[in-house]
Amino acid sequence: MAGVRHVVVFNWTAEATEEQRARVVEALSTLPAAVPEIRAYAFGPDLGINAGGGDFAVVADFADESDYLAYRDNAEHRRIIDEVIHPIMASRSAVQYRLAD
Amino acid sequence: MAGVRHVVVFNWTAEATEEQRARVVEALSTLPAAVPEIRAYAFGPDLGINAGGGDFAVVADFADESDYLAYRDNAEHRRIIDEVIHPIMASRSAVQYRLAD
Numbered sequence: 212m213a214g215v216r217h218v219v220v221f222n223w224t225a226e227a228t229e230e231q232r233a234r235v236v237e238a239l240s241t242l243p244a245a246v247p248e249i250r251a252y253a254f255g256p257d258l259g260i261n262a263g264g265g266d267f268a269v270v271a272d273f274a275d276e277s278d279y280l281a282y283r284d285n286a287e288h289r290r291i292i293d294e295v296i297h298p299i300m301a302s303r304s305a306v307q308y309r310l311a312d
Numbered sequence: 313m314a315g316v317r318h319v320v321v322f323n324w325t326a327e328a329t330e331e332q333r334a335r336v337v338e339a340l341s342t343l344p345a346a347v348p349e350i351r352a353y354a355f356g357p358d359l360g361i362n363a364g365g366g367d368f369a370v371v372a373d374f375a376d377e378s379d380y381l382a383y384r385d386n387a388e389h390r391r392i393i394d395e396v397i398h399p400i401m402a403s404r405s406a407v408q409y410r411l412a413d
Binding site for chain 1: 316317319320321323354355356357358359361362365366367368369371377380381384403405406407408409410411412
């Protein structure tokens with residue numbers, strides 16, 4: 212079945228603390244249990260292998276566009292974005308693409 | 313085993329043609345057979361669900377950092393970047409993160 216993959220790369224602000232970055236990981240870790248439409252979910256801070264990279268990435272897989280939209284608009288997801296991510300977000304680059312499987 | 317996931321979001325130039333964009337898909341499709349270190353590889357153009365998103369994303373999984381570096385520096389991969397991607401690339405945002413599995 213062809214799914215939809217959501218990919219997002221974040222850059223944090225220079226002022227973002229380690230505690231604030233860790234809160235993003237903690238908060239996102241709760242989402243697979245809270246959002247039944249999530250098929251696969253993996254995220255993490257940049258390992259620092261390359262200079263000039265982003266700071267954090269999320270990859271989320273869904274059965275279809277409708278399930279992706281349910282995740283995008285999920286109330287707990289929006290709360291995390293507003294309260295945990297936006298305060299330290301400098302920029303964001305996202306794509307949704309068709310996943311052949 | 314904990315792997316390494318490479319995530320990259322591209323924005324193409326306003327001048328990029330459909331043919332040039334299609335050549336990126338064709339060229340990247342050859343890489344899993346050419347680069348034995350690739351464990352999983354999926355990419356595609358943005359579906360246009362959200363306004364203001366990137367144009368194209370690649371997600372590539374590797375067993376470890378060494379295998380990611382072999383992919384990053386693979387000669388055929390570099391050729392595709394130089395000849396097919398760079399001519400239409402406006403910007404690029406990439407992260408490598410630890411994949412727990």
